[in-house]
Structures are given as C-alpha cells and as structure tokens.
Amino acid sequence: MGVLKKLAGETAIYGLSTILARMINFFFVPIYTRILTTGEYGSYSEIMSYIAVLQVVLVLGLETGCFRFANREADPSKPFGTALSIVTALSVAFFLVLWAFSGNIASIMGYEGYGKMIVYTGGILALDSITAILFARLRFMQKAFKFAILKTIKILSELGFNLLLFFAVPAYLHSNPDSVLLNFIPAVPDFSYIIFAVFLSCVVCAVLFIPDLLKMKFTFSKPLWKEMMTYSIPLMIAGLPGIVNESFDRILFRFFAPSGAVWRSDLGEYQAAVKLAVIMNLFIQMFRYAAEPFFFARGKNKELLAQVMEYFTAFCVFIFLGVTMYMDIIGLILGKDFRGAIGTVPFMLISYMILGMLFNVSMWYKLSGETKYAINITLTGLAVTVAVNIAFMPLFSYWASVAAHVLSGLAMLLLSVWLGNRHYYIPYNWGRICGYAVCGLVLFGVSLLLQNVLNLHDSMWIKLGVNTVLICVYMAYVAKRTGILKRL
Numbered sequence: 001m002g003v004l005k006k007l008a009g010e011t012a013i014y015g016l017s018t019i020l021a022r023m024i025n026f027f028f029v030p031i032y033t034r035i036l037t038t039g040e041y042g043s044y045s046e047i048m049s050y051i052a053v054l055q056v057v058l059v060l061g062l063e064t065g066c067f068r069f070a071n072r073e074a075d076p077s078k079p080f081g082t083a084l085s086i087v088t089a090l091s092v093a094f095f096l097v098l099w100a101f102s103g104n105i106a107s108i109m110g111y112e113g114y115g116k117m118i119v120y121t122g123g124i125l126a127l128d129s130i131t132a133i134l135f136a137r138l139r140f141m142q143k144a145f146k147f148a149i150l151k152t153i154k155i156l157s158e159l160g161f162n163l164l165l166f167f168a169v170p171a172y173l174h175s176n177p178d179s180v181l182l183n184f185i186p187a188v189p190d191f192s193y194i195i196f197a198v199f200l201s202c203v204v205c206a207v208l209f210i211p212d213l214l215k216m217k218f219t220f221s222k223p224l225w226k227e228m229m230t231y232s233i234p235l236m237i238a239g240l241p242g243i244v245n246e247s248f249d250r251i252l253f254r255f256f257a258p259s260g261a262v263w264r265s266d267l268g269e270y271q272a273a274v275k276l277a278v279i280m281n282l283f284i285q286m287f288r289y290a291a292e293p294f295f296f297a298r299g300k301n302k303e304l305l306a307q308v309m310e311y312f313t314a315f316c317v318f319i320f321l322g323v324t325m326y327m328d329i330i331g332l333i334l335g336k337d338f339r340g341a342i343g344t345v346p347f348m349l350i351s352y353m354i355l356g357m358l359f360n361v362s363m364w365y366k367l368s369g370e371t372k373y374a375i376n377i378t379l380t381g382l383a384v385t386v387a388v389n390i391a392f393m394p395l396f397s398y399w400a401s402v403a404a405h406v407l408s409g410l411a412m413l414l415l416s417v418w419l420g421n422r423h424y425y426i427p428y429n430w431g432r433i434c435g436y437a438v439c440g441l442v443l444f445g446v447s448l449l450l451q452n453v454l455n456l457h458d459s460m461w462i463k464l465g466v467n468t469v470l471i472c473v474y475m476a477y478v479a480k481r482t483g484i485l486k487r488l
Contacts, residue, residue, distance in 0.1 A: 021155045026333060028162060029275045033335035035166060036191060038272075041338070042264035044191035045271040046254065047117070049247035051124055056243050058091050058129040061236030063136040064366065065228045067296050070140050080140070081217045082224050084133045091126040098122030116184060117192045120199040127202035134209050137216075139293055150208055158201035165193045234371035237378050244382060249389055249401035256393040270398035272334050273341035276327075277348035280319050284356035287312065295363050302426045309360045313433045314478045316353040317440035321474055323349055325447055325467035328460045346444070347402045354409035357433075361416045364424035373419050381412040432481055439477050443470045 032041055062083040069079035098105065102118035111117065138147040166189050173179055173187045185196055250267060257263035295305065323330060324346045331342050365373045385408040392400035420426060447467050454466075 020152055024155055024159050025275060025278060027159075029272065030333050030335065031166065032194070033272050033338040035189060036268075037265070038268035038337055039262060039264040040191045040268070041272060042253075042266070042268035043111070044194050045250050045267055046264075047121060047191070047195060049250035051121060051128075052243050052247045053240070053251075054094075054125050055128055055132070056236060056240055058094060058125060059087060059132050059236070060090070060229070061232035061234070062087060062228065063132055064235050064292065065232030066133065066136050067140060067293055068231060068366075069224065069228055077217050078221055078224060079228060080133065080137045082221055082228060083136075084130070084216065086225065086229075087129050087133055091129040095122040095126040098125075114192060117195050120192075120195050123199050124195075124202050127206045131202075131205055131209055134212055137212075142293075144290075150205065153208060154201050154205040157204040158197055161197035161200045162194065165189070165197055231369070231371055234374045235366070237375050240378055240382070244385055248385055249393075249398075249404060252386075252389045252393060252401075253398075256390055258394055258397050266397050269338055269341045270344065270401065272338040273344050274348055276330055276333065276342070276345045277323065277352060279323055280316065280349045280352040280356075283315070283319060284352060284359065287356070288359055291359075295367065305360075305363065305426050306428045309357070309428055310432055310436075311482070312360060313353075313357060314436045314482070316356055317436045318471075318474065318478070320346070320349045320353060320440055321443060321467075321471050324444055325471060326464060328463065341398055344398065344402045347406055351402075351405035351409050353437075354406065354413055358409060358413045358416060361413065361420055361426075361428070364416075364420035364426060368424040370423055373423070377412050377416050377419070380415050381408040384408040384411045435481065436478065439474060443474055446470060 032044075036044070066079045066083050099119050099122055102122075103115040105118045106112060106114045135147060135150070138144075138150075165185070169181065169185070170187070170189055173181060177187075185193060250271065253263045253267045257266060291308070327342065327345065331339060334342070362374070362377070365371050385404045388404035388407055389400055392403065396403075417428075447470055450466055451463060454462075
C-alpha cells in the first residue's frame, strides 16, 4: 500500500495544475457560450483540434522515450538533450512553413483574413512541443512541485490574457482605433481572441524555462537518436487514438455534416457539451502524469499493476455517476443556445473512461519494449473512428461522433488486452473491473427509470436527493469489493 500512496500523492501534485486548467476551462465555457455564437465556438473547436493532433506528431512520442532511455543511460541528460534537439528542429521548421503560407492556409480553410491566426497556431504548436520535453524532464527528476508551478503560471497567464482580450481590449480599441493591437487581433471579439490568448501563454511558459535551458546539455547522439526514434515513433502513433478520438470528429464535421446543417454551429453545440465531460478526462490526465514514471520504475510487479487498474476503474465509474446524476446543475454552465447536445455527456464520459483503461492495459508493450504492437492497436481504433463518422455523420451529426468515441476506444481496449495476454500477461481481475462498470451503468439506469416512474423531471431537488442515495449505494459496493474499510 505504501507505493500506492506514493502514486496517489504524485497524482495529486501533478493534478493541481491540471485541475486548475480544467476549472478555468469550466470558468470560460459560460463566458464563451454567452459571448460567441455557436458557429464561432465551432470554429475555435476546429482550430484546437488541429493543434491537439499535430502536437502529438511533433513531439514524436519522445516524452515516454526519454523515461525509458534516461533510466538506462549512465548520463540521464543525454536522452533529454537528444530529444530536445530533435523536437526543436522539427517544431521550428513547421512553424516557419505555417508562417510563410499563413494567408493561403487561412483561405483554403474558409477563414479568409485570419492569416495571423494560422501564425499563432504554428507558434502554439512549436512552443508547446518544445516545452513538452522540458516538462517530461521535470517529471523524470521528480520535481512535481516545479512542474505544477510552471503549469499553473501558464494557465493563469492564459486566464489573464482571455479576461483582458474579452473584457478590456474591445473598449480600448473602440477608444483607440489606431492602436497597434489591431495588427494582431480584430476590433470585435471573436474566436481568434482565444487562439491569441493561448499563444501568449505559451510564450510566457517558454520564457520561464530559459533558466532550465541554459543548464541543459544540448548533446546529440546519433546511435541514441536511432534507438529513441525506433522506440518512440510507434508510441507517437499509439498516442494518436486518444487525441484522434477527441479531435478527429471535429475535423470531419467540415466534410461530413448532414446536408443543409450549419456544421460550425452543430460542432459548437457538441463541443460545449463535451466540456461537461471533461472531469473524467481531467482525472485520467492527472493519473497519466504520475503513473507513467511509476509504472516504469515498478513494472516487474504485475500484481501491483493489476491492483492499480482495479482502483482506477472504480474511481472512473464514481466520476461517471457524479457527473450524470447532477447534470441538472452542471448543465447550467452552458448558455441556452448551447444545451442541445447535453444528452451526449454520459456517452462521452464512458468513452473517456475506456481510454483511461486503455492507457493502463497498454503498459504491457511499453514495459516489454514491444511498441510495434501499438501501431496495430492504433490503426484498429482509427479505422473504427473514421468508418463510423464517415458512414453515420451525414445522418446523425454529432451522435455519430459520440458512437465513434465509444466504439473506437472499446475496440482498442479489447485488442490491447488480447495482445497483452499473449506477450506480457498481467493478472487483471476482470470480474471486479467489469463489476464496477456494470454496477455504475445499472445505477444510472435505475436513476432514469425512477425519474420516469416517479415523474421527477420537474422536481430537481428530489431527483438530486434520489441520485445521491444511488451514488452512496455504489460507494458501499466498492468498499465491500475492495475491502478498503477493513484496511482503514
């Protein structure tokens, strides 16, 4: 239990900045959904989807690769120096290409006159990719507090820039029509304000890392480079499923939305609803930051890995019930025009939970070095995502995207479990794991049934009281199955 407490403690520390980021996202959702139109919010969501996917590509999986080779090398700085050199060169080259063709790219995408936004997008990608290696170095050095502090400063700076841009700058520009700021942003607030705020926060973060950069050795070892790329590129491809499942549907909306629909508007509604499921993704990201180095350090203890998976699933189901059963309150975060897709939230929570389970069971190929199998798993997920969206999005709009999220994650999870059992068996207690999931879904179904039988749709506080009792039932079930009360 001692090592599990250490993992929980590191998860909490790494999660501080992640929690803050998600809280600020929640803070801005009611602002964005009341200032911007659904179409503008859809445009912002599309641009951020490109950023999410391309950042995974630009980092090349070297975050995880650094952990493996830094534990092996006599000088841990060599893998990080090599990785930083590779990522910096690639990111700067990519930024220069976007900068040179920004106007053409904006026109092709239907954002005529927004060439600067493409430049900001390139800047975000370059700076975030470079600092990703530096943040990985802090994790390896177990400097969790410094990691959290730098992340927090970046997040707070993004908050500050957003507040200035949306609430102070418009009035200033109205009074000063010749302001130099108009060379960077339009006079009337729109979705490009958000992109600009993110770019400025990335600049702040990069500046904060200058002391660390001055202390680092920018070594480049060609033999080590080959080894790291062989190990890491499959991980980069394997890292795409979670991002693709979260982002690729936003890219496809432009091409496969139902005939006659305003695709940016539908996308805006859908993405606003997805924000309500973000608490599940938040926990998974917190867990991943702490768990990856934890698993590499204790990977030979397979029983421990199985135990972590069990507790992880139990807590994910608790989050699912907490969000879905208090949706009457949580849903008020969105502006009235953005509540049409709230019904997708339970399914998005399930899809995020499946991806979290996939992260756990996929440790087998990272620990064994068989990262080539990551490609097979990823291609399976991508095939399901693309097929479901292309086939059904023209008919069912964002509901096709929701189905693709769940089915793609489930396909990858099952394939990873099957391959793991053959090549690096970990004794997961699937009876208990599935028991938590089934218990949660049954209680959710009971909640819906009671709402209809007792006609609680207009009695919010009674409904919330009933749902609270059902959550307590789940907590009692988990306590009994894990025996945690006896330990305490």
